[in-house]
Amino acid sequence: MIDINNVSKWYGQFQVLTDCSTRINKGEVVVVCGPSGSGKSTLIKCVNGLEPFQSGTILVDGTSVGAPKTNLPKLRSRVGMVFQHFELFPHLSITENLCLAQMKVLGRNHEEAHNKGLQLLDRVGLKAHAEKFPGQLSGGQQQRVAIARALAMDPIAMLFDEPTSALDPEMINEVLDVMTQLAAEGMTMMCVTHEMGFARRVAHRVIFMDHGQIVEDAAKDEFFGSPRSERAQQFLSKILQH
Amino acid sequence: MTLNLNWGILLEESATGDGPYWTLLATGLQWTLATALTGWVIALLVGSIVGVLRTLPYRPLALLGDIYVEVFRNIPLLVQLFFWFFVWPEVVPQEIGRWMKQDMPYPEFITAALGLGWFTAARVAEQVKSGILSLPRGQKNAALALGFSLPQTYRLVILPQAFRVVIPPLTSEFMNIFKNSAAALAIGLTELTFQMKQMVEYSNEVIVSIAAVTTIYMTLAFAVNRGMAWLEKKARVPGMIGGGR
Numbered sequence: 001m002i003d004i005n006n007v008s009k010w011y012g013q014f015q016v017l018t019d020c021s022t023r024i025n026k027g028e029v030v031v032v033c034g035p036s037g038s039g040k041s042t043l044i045k046c047v048n049g050l051e052p053f054q055s056g057t058i059l060v061d062g063t064s065v066g067a068p069k070t071n072l073p074k075l076r077s078r079v080g081m082v083f084q085h086f087e088l089f090p091h092l093s094i095t096e097n098l099c100l101a102q103m104k105v106l107g108r109n110h111e112e113a114h115n116k117g118l119q120l121l122d123r124v125g126l127k128a129h130a131e132k133f134p135g136q137l138s139g140g141q142q143q144r145v146a147i148a149r150a151l152a153m154d155p156i157a158m159l160f161d162e163p164t165s166a167l168d169p170e171m172i173n174e175v176l177d178v179m180t181q182l183a184a185e186g187m188t189m190m191c192v193t194h195e196m197g198f199a200r201r202v203a204h205r206v207i208f209m210d211h212g213q214i215v216e217d218a219a220k221d222e223f224f225g226s227p228r229s230e231r232a233q234q235f236l237s238k239i240l241q242h
Numbered sequence: 243m244t245l246n247l248n249w250g251i252l253l254e255e256s257a258t259g260d261g262p263y264w265t266l267l268a269t270g271l272q273w274t275l276a277t278a279l280t281g282w283v284i285a286l287l288v289g290s291i292v293g294v295l296r297t298l299p300y301r302p303l304a305l306l307g308d309i310y311v312e313v314f315r316n317i318p319l320l321v322q323l324f325f326w327f328f329v330w331p332e333v334v335p336q337e338i339g340r341w342m343k344q345d346m347p348y349p350e351f352i353t354a355a356l357g358l359g360w361f362t363a364a365r366v367a368e369q370v371k372s373g374i375l376s377l378p379r380g381q382k383n384a385a386l387a388l389g390f391s392l393p394q395t396y397r398l399v400i401l402p403q404a405f406r407v408v409i410p411p412l413t414s415e416f417m418n419i420f421k422n423s424a425a426a427l428a429i430g431l432t433e434l435t436f437q438m439k440q441m442v443e444y445s446n447e448v449i450v451s452i453a454a455v456t457t458i459y460m461t462l463a464f465a466v467n468r469g470m471a472w473l474e475k476k477a478r479v480p481g482m483i484g485g486g487r
Binding site for chain 1: 378380381383384385386387388389390391394398399403406452479480481482
């Protein structure tokens with residue numbers, strides 16, 4: 001579904017990604033972790049072309065993201081993305097947030113978009129908030145709406161860029177629950193996250209990044225059981241103590 | 243010393259033969275309104291486009307926007323009006339220049355409205371740009387990630403927010419354009435300040451003339467201010483910047 005081949009990226013002289021290669025199959029849940037500045041957010045943003053990269057290729061469902069003739073908006077409309085800071089559109093009501101792209105990008109009519117939006121809002125447990133504005137919801141609620149907004153586009157895969165990093169501890173679980181449910185339904189997911197509990201329960205594979213490189217790319221049990229690289233062992237020992 | 247103010251002069255027949263003095267001021271007010279409002283429409287349109295250009299990820303377009311702002315912001319309005327009125331018709335192809343000088347209807351008004359609009363556009367552009375840059379970067383990414391094109395992203399997501407942010411500074415610009423329209427008297431537009439000078443010359447009632455015109459300008463600016471405050475309240479979104487609950 002997502003094929004990343006030898007991707008490298010530079011900001012000027014500084015290399016942020018070095019020869020990253022991995023593959024995410026249909027229905028697979030892959031967690032990307034690593035210390036801050038390791039390039040994980042940059043890598044996930046390359047997948048839907050929000051960040052350009054200078055060498056290598058990324059194929060999403062067979063379409064090359066970096067190719068000049070690729071219709072990026074069309075490709076992006078098929079890949080859902082959830083951001084650290086939610087990024088709901090604050091000037092639009094929750095319902096409008098859910099309907100806007102369905103209508104303007106997919107060309108659905110108002111009723112269709114509205115029904116779909118409300119159905120997904122119900123699914124993330126927020127139907128009662130349909131007419132509110134994003135600024136009136138808590139962080140956890142906003143993030144659940146953001147997930148519903150991405151799902152409303154019927155994506156073939158979902159990208160999560162640290163979806164719980166900006167949340168109060170109490171709100172993290174309500175977001176992880178939605179993600180867990182999504183994974184159980186067979187959604188293809190690439191998640192940049194520090195939530196190792198989530199990775200343990202839900203992920204099929206874990207990718208560990210450091211200094212712009214994929215240091216470890218292993219099945220979940222292997223990763224948590226016996227990580228091969230010393231750097232990953234260190235990282236795990238630091239964050240799993242708690 | 244006592245001030246001998248003859249307010250009744252406003253109702254007296256003017257020596258210009260155009261009716262009572264108040265009608266002189268009324269005509270002036272009409273031209274001021276027409277010039278400022280036309281100029282404002284131009285300023286908003288051009289300013290928004292230039293402001294947006296300056297935030298685009300295409301260097302040449304952004305540079306074009308920067309040049310516009312630098313040129314129009316760094317030259318005095320009066321000089322700009324003189325340029326458009328006296329120099330421009332000489333620079334363009336002869337045919338067009340001749341038309342401008344001889345056949346163009348209301349040349350003073352058209353020149354003043356355009357000149358004022360272009361001048362103010364540079365300032366509007368600066369504000370629109372800072373409004374756009376004040377938004378979280380993630381908003382653009384979120385819109386693009388949903389599959390919106392860049393124009394859709396601006397139209398549906400970025401500009402509706404940016405304009406809300408810049409309503410207060412735009413209010414100042416809107417008030418300024420009424421006050422700046424007084425400069426058009428220099429190219430002979432019979433706007434309010436021009437008519438004030440007329441009235442001073444013919445009636446010799448300096449204080450009454452200036453006081454009357456001052457009151458009109460203040461009322462205008464106040465009305466604009468209130469109108470924009472109403473707009474700001476209308477556009478307010480719960481939970482958004484300055485929106486309260």
